Amino acid sequence: MDLHTWITQQVEATEAEGRAMLIDPTPILRRCEADRRILARHQVDPDAADSRLFATACHGCGTEGECYDPVTDNLNDCPELLDLAHAHGITPDMLAGLDRPQTPEPDRNSGYTMRVTHWPTSAITTSDVPEALRGPRWKP
Numbered sequence: 001m002d003l004h005t006w007i008t009q010q011v012e013a014t015e016a017e018g019r020a021m022l023i024d025p026t027p028i029l030r031r032c033e034a035d036r037r038i039l040a041r042h043q044v045d046p047d048a049a050d051s052r053l054f055a056t057a058c059h060g061c062g063t064e065g066e067c068y069d070p071v072t073d074n075l076n077d078c079p080e081l082l083d084l085a086h087a088h089g090i091t092p093d094m095l096a097g098l099d100r101p102q103t104p105e106p107d108r109n110s111g112y113t114m115r116v117t118h119w120p121t122s123a124i125t126t127s128d129v130p131e132a133l134r135g136p137r138w139k140p
Contacts, residue, residue: 056101076100
């Protein structure tokens with residue numbers, strides 16, 4: 001029996017126990033612990049929190065491509081968390097009503113901008129380069 005088959009049997013057994021209203025809470029407590037483990041893996045990526053582009057990415061979903069872009073750009077779109085939410089009875093209306101992690105606004109006082117807001121209008125010259133930095137083929 002492979003892992004998939006074993007897990008399927010465990011889910012069916014837990015479902016059967018729940019339907020029979022058994023008193024032993026152990027399977028339910030194990031399921032809660034498993035859910036907490038998944039939640040611990042799937043959270044906003046602490047390493048990407050400084051990145052304005054990926055500040056809301058899910059850490060547990062991993063990365064892809066040559067630039068290691070996050071697989072899930074927003075934590076609310078994480079397929080693992082959506083499956084957990086489904087297991088706990090979330091409806092589309094409830095999901096729509098939840099807060100979505102937002103990319104932080106750039107700090108206007110930091111001097112950091114994400115795009116060029118103006119282009120230089122004057123020509124770039126090399127006349128003010130110190131003589132010590134000028135090479136033998138220097139052209140002003």
